[in-house]
Amino acid sequence: MNASRGLATRLCALALLTASGGVLASACADNESSLFVRMRMARSGDCTVSCSPGEAFSTQDAVDAAYVDSHSATILVGNQIVERGDSDVLRTETSRVQLYEAEVRVFFMDGQPVNEGYVVPINGVVDPGTSSDAGYNCTEVLLLDGATMQDLRAQAAELNGGDVEVVTTMVLRGRTLGGQEVETAEWSYPVSVCFGCSRxxxxxxxxxxxxxxxxxxxxxxxxxxxxxxxxxxxxxxxxxxxxxxxxxxxxx
Known part of the structure; x- marks a missing residue:
């Protein structure tokens, strides 16, 4: 009888462990959908940005490496983690995400890497979603750092006003106020780089x-x-x- 009870206990523990592992695996798999990059925000006539999914966005950047040493963009980030705060039981909201870093890599159009990639700090707090809508906020991401721009500048100069076409990829990382690490899926954005092509x-x-x-x-x-x-x-x-x-x- 004791042996049977011990076996049942072990089987129950194994089932709980398996179920728990499934939950953990699911949570890890969901990390890339909980936090996501929505788009690169466009700037208005006075070069200001409104951080909302209903505002204008850009599909490609074009920079002249003769006049800039690096290049950043304003990225709209969404948070689909549901609200957990409850004022009735004094439970604080833990689903806000504090952004802290971006891992950036740059590739030529044929897939060859321009650089080995770099990690840069970012900031911003993204509120949790409500109902079926995500919460949003913007963060500034360094798409082309100084070393990358220097390499692209030299290549663009050889083209006599032509463009070097590259794709910047980024993974943004954050941490919920409850201590959960989350990151976006890799997101790609094209940039055209010239040298001296501006008027x-x-x-x-x-x-x-x-x-x-x-x-x-x-x-x-x-x-x-x-x-x-x-x-x-x-x-x-x-x-x-x-x-x-x-x-x-x-x-x-």
């Missing part, structure tokens, strides 16, 4: 490029710039020299 404007007289305080330069209008992720007109006064001098200063 660059010299002042008249050109001396104003390097000395805007001169008497002849006081009434000159500013050149309207562009938002990050787009190519726009460059003003030589921001470079401290004429456009030709600036581009010639690069050594590859």
């Amino acid at each position: 660059c404007v010299d002042t008249i007289p050109p001396i104003c490029c390097s000395d805007s305080t001169s008497e002849d330069c006081k009434d000159q209008e500013e050149v309207e710039g562009s938002c990050p992720g787009t190519r726009g007109t460059q003003d030589c006064r921001n470079l401290g020299q004429t456009c030709a001098q600036y581009l010639a200063s690069f050594r590859f």
Whole structure:
């Protein structure tokens, strides 16, 4: 009788362990759907961003490596973990996700890696979803770091104004207020990189490029710039020299 009871106890424990393992495996598998990347937010005319899935978004970035040393983007992140807080029993909300890092890799269109990848800190708190709707918030992610941009700049310079097409992939990681680690599935985003393909404007007289305080330069209008992720007109006064001098200063 005792032997039978012991066997039953062991079988029950094994069943519980198996069930528990199933729950844990399911929780791990669900991590990539609990937290997800929705889209790259577009900037409005004044270069501001609204963090909502109903706002405008971008499907590709284009940067001129002659005028930027790195490139970041505003990413909309969703949280599908359900709310767990309950004021009636004084239970705090543990399903908010604190974002803390992004693992980024960059590839050419043929799949060859541009770099070995890098991990960068990110920040932002994503509220839990309500009912069937996810909670959302934005975070800034470094799509092309300085070393990657330097490599792409040299390759783009050889194309004489042509584009180097790359795909940036990212995995964003966070931690719930309850201590659960979550991460997104890998998300890809294309970026076109050129060198010196943007329109660059010299002042008249050109001396104003390097000395805007001169008497002849006081009434000159500013050149309207562009938002990050787009190519726009460059003003030589921001470079401290004429456009030709600036581009010639690069050594590859």
